[in-house]
Amino acid sequence: MARAPMQFLDLLPVFEWMESTPVAQTIRHSAKLIALLESIHLIGLTLLLGTILMVDLSLLGLGIGRSPASRIAKELRGWTTAGIVIMLTSGPVILSSEAIRCYRTPAFWVKMALLAIALIFHFTIHRKVVFEQPPAPRARWTAWLSLGLWTSVALAGKAIAIFQPPD
Amino acid sequence: MFLLSICQWLDSTRLNAFMRMSTWFFPTFDTIHTLGIVLVAGTIMLVDLRLLGLTLRSEPVAGVVERIVPWTLRGFALMFVTGALLFSSEAVKLYHSPAFRIKLVLLALAGLNALIFHLTIYRDVANWDPAAAAPIRARLAGLLSLAFWIGIITAGRAIAYGSGYDLG
Numbered sequence: 022m023a024r025a026p027m028q029f030l031d032l033l034p035v036f037e038w039m040e041s042t043p044v045a046q047t048i049r050h051s052a053k054l055i056a057l058l059e060s061i062h063l064i065g066l067t068l069l070l071g072t073i074l075m076v077d078l079s080l081l082g083l084g085i086g087r088s089p090a091s092r093i094a095k096e097l098r099g100w101t102t103a104g105i106v107i108m109l110t111s112g113p114v115i116l117s118s119e120a121i122r123c124y125r126t127p128a129f130w131v132k133m134a135l136l137a138i139a140l141i142f143h144f145t146i147h148r149k150v151v152f153e154q155p156p157a158p159r160a161r162w163t164a165w166l167s168l169g170l171w172t173s174v175a176l177a178g179k180a181i182a183i184f185q186p187p188d
Numbered sequence: 189m190f191l192l193s194i195c196q197w198l199d200s201t202r203l204n205a206f207m208r209m210s211t212w213f214f215p216t217f218d219t220i221h222t223l224g225i226v227l228v229a230g231t232i233m234l235v236d237l238r239l240l241g242l243t244l245r246s247e248p249v250a251g252v253v254e255r256i257v258p259w260t261l262r263g264f265a266l267m268f269v270t271g272a273l274l275f276s277s278e279a280v281k282l283y284h285s286p287a288f289r290i291k292l293v294l295l296a297l298a299g300l301n302a303l304i305f306h307l308t309i310y311r312d313v314a315n316w317d318p319a320a321a322a323p324i325r326a327r328l329a330g331l332l333s334l335a336f337w338i339g340i341i342t343a344g345r346a347i348a349y350g351s352g353y354d355l356g
Binding site: 053055063 | 215218219222223225226227229230231233234237243244245246247248251252254255256259337338341342344345346348349
């Protein structure tokens with residue numbers, strides 16, 4: 022078995038408990054439910070990436086008309102939040118159905134780390150730069166970093182399914 | 189049957205052999221394919237939601253379409269090329285997958301819906317854009333597009349979990 026990623030705080034019992042819950046066991050044994058939950062998770066990702074792409078394109082000067090990124094972001098904010106909520110709700114449910122395998126898969130921990138960074142970045146630096154008037158020169162790298170971070174989260178998510186845990 | 193023989197032929201081509209050269213090819217193209225679909229659906233959904241008056245109401249529809257649709261088309265190119273490669277690697281298997289057939293039908297309907305929208309009601313956009321709400325036919329096109337793309341994503345996931353089909 023792979024070494025625990027965090028020796029000082031062993032989360033394995035938590036993951037074992039997650040997988041033992043009735044909800045997790047029901048999903049685990051239904052390919053239809055897993056496919057459905059993953060579809061919902063992907064639709065959340067679609068909303069999230071679609072709206073963030075538009076805001077970041079605006080930061081790069083490729084937005085809609087001459088509208089500032091702040092206006093685009095304000096209008097799209099509700100849908101970005103909806104995407105995040107859909108993902109953060111469906112994600113743990115999917116996770117529970119194969120919690121122990123995820124615990125042992127490095128791609129899962131990479132995704133969680135990237136997700137934490139992306140969320141913190143989104144609600145702090147990104148938000149601040151988007152609403153800055155007049156637009157600051159750092160708008161460019163903020164947009165690229167935002168696009169890079171969220172794409173990485175998505176790629177790491179796909180990697181969980183592709184890479185099996187090491188023996 | 190005609191379609192089946194095409195699939196059998198595809199499975200015998202060099203494209204199929206190429207896809208089987210490395211176990212890395214399928215998951216790599218599958219990942220790009222997923223990102224392509226997310227780009228297509230994520231951008232077109234914004235146009236749909238705008239048509240329905242649910243976002244970007246301060247922006248004219250024409251401005252939204254002009255800026256967003258090029259990204260939809262880029263995503264579509266990614267999705268189409270990688271999709272064709274993935275298909276050629278297991279054409280006969282997919283021929284027998286009901287979810288794959290549903291996905292193709294929904295894809296055709298989404299394309300037809302977009303085509304009809306652009307050739308009819310959108311030609312007149314300059315006249316109705318200043319109004320508070322888009323005409324009913326434009327809103328209907330937006331609603332159908334949303335439904336089709338949610339269906340395409342769901343059918344795509346169902347292909348991977350269909351009978352005898354391993355997640356790659």
